[in-house]
Amino acid sequence: DRQIEAVRCVTGNKVMVITGGPGTGKTTLINAIIRICSAIKTKIMLAAPTGRAAKRMTEATGHEAKTIHRLLEYSLQKGGFQKNEDAPLDCELLIVDEASMIDTLLMHHLLKAVPAGATFVMVGDVNQLPSVGAGNVLKDIIESRVAPVVELNEIFRQARESSIIVTAHTINEGRMPNLRSSQDKLDDFYFIEQEDPQKVIELIITLVKERIPRRFGFDPFDDIQVLTPMHRGIVGGTNLNMELQKALNPGDEGVTRMGRLYKVNDKVMQISNNYDKEVYNGDIGRITAIDAEAQEVTVAIDSREIPYGFSEMDELVHAYAISIHKSQGSEYPAVVIPILTQHYILLQRNLLYTGVTRGKKLVVIVGTRKAMAIAVGNNKTEKRYTLLSERMKR
The missing domain is CATH 3.40.50.300 (P-loop containing nucleotide triphosphate hydrolases)
Known part of the structure; x- marks a missing residue:
């Protein structure tokens, strides 16, 4: 039921959060969202805060996921992120995994680059350690209740073993x-x-x-x-x-x-x-x-x-x-x-x-x-x- 609710949320909201512990089906849900949105030809981008998390996301979904820095085209020579409100990302749906690791500054740059009409989905486990950098962004967004939050708290049968x-x-x-x-x-x-x-x-x-x-x-x-x-x-x-x-x-x-x-x-x-x-x-x-x-x-x-x-x-x-x-x-x-x-x-x-x-x-x-x-x-x-x-x- 939570999963059906999440898929509905994606189609009806600009920002949403999916949170849950291991074995609760976050990856299954991301894959369902990608499958449904791909079928209606939605332009999808996937990202995660670290190289390893992006690699795991790619393996789990079969779609290329980039680090947030690569997604935003970070360049030391050009003085920072090349993607921003003036040069937004070319997507209609952005899904970011391991969102608990994103600090305030990186989230600020990421949100600036999300195009006006796009949907932004944050996926993470709010009970993990907060980001190394400043802030506790995922927890704050969940507690503010300004965006719909789908909390997955039931452990799948095979995971219970x-x-x-x-x-x-x-x-x-x-x-x-x-x-x-x-x-x-x-x-x-x-x-x-x-x-x-x-x-x-x-x-x-x-x-x-x-x-x-x-x-x-x-x-x-x-x-x-x-x-x-x-x-x-x-x-x-x-x-x-x-x-x-x-x-x-x-x-x-x-x-x-x-x-x-x-x-x-x-x-x-x-x-x-x-x-x-x-x-x-x-x-x-x-x-x-x-x-x-x-x-x-x-x-x-x-x-x-x-x-x-x-x-x-x-x-x-x-x-x-x-x-x-x-x-x-x-x-x-x-x-x-x-x-x-x-x-x-x-x-x-x-x-x-x-x-x-x-x-x-x-x-x-x-x-x-x-x-x-x-x-x-x-x-x-x-x-x-x-x-x-x-x-x-x-």
Whole structure:
């Protein structure tokens, strides 16, 4: 019923929001809207905030989705976005996925470029972490009620069989998930109790290097992603990257940049948008070559070989472990997440929820029940004073 309502909304409104958690049918609904609108020859454009999210949208719909920056033809040389109210997008329907990641400034530029007669559909999961940049746009638009909102909250039957999806929804409702995993049957969600941070590190290394590949057949580099709530500390991203690099890619030959040793085969992540190279914040790849003479490293990202001068290496960080914030808009076959009370300041429900929903086929949490309970119970997310909702109601 919600889906029929959404399709009706698209035909009768200029702006609408579709929100829902994993397994509630957001992708199915986007595909239904695209199918119906394509049949009546509507000009459709699809976009998402990150390269990875755009790629996922393309795969899920069979229609090309671009990053918002590419859609708006961002050019450093020409001084910003080329698409605006004077040169609007050539579309009658614009669908943007992962809308919770869009900050105030980017949304401002995007709305300016939507043609006057077009319909703008925002799709996202409002319970995820808000954008890294300023604002909480999706939440504010929903709360203002100035645009119709279709909330998908029923989990599809086949999705109900996934412990990942059931766990994510339980966390989102503020209830403690079932942390008892069956040792006999293969499941897709596991919790391993361990409170000693040093032992957590050792356990994560064993999981990534041996146990998960052996039991599930996932590749330690390409399929398994460690996600952490914080950068600092023993189980923070910086230390985890050093330990995982030693375990998965030993040896000391490479190039040192900013105190970090980069080696051939290292897993790395782009941390800013580089439009010349067409690589975007959050893209993950592997170093395939280091040429000391040419002062250049080559990184394979999504089957493209991309050269980086040594001077450009500040755009890359190791990605054996990445922050949950950086993982937004991405999905991985398997994720491993340490959740300890050492992180207690950062333990928030939406952080845990975002981390768990990154795993497509397997999620393993290593830590303590106490830390899980703190995260599940802490819904006091960092308040963002935006006034956008109030201003939109006027």
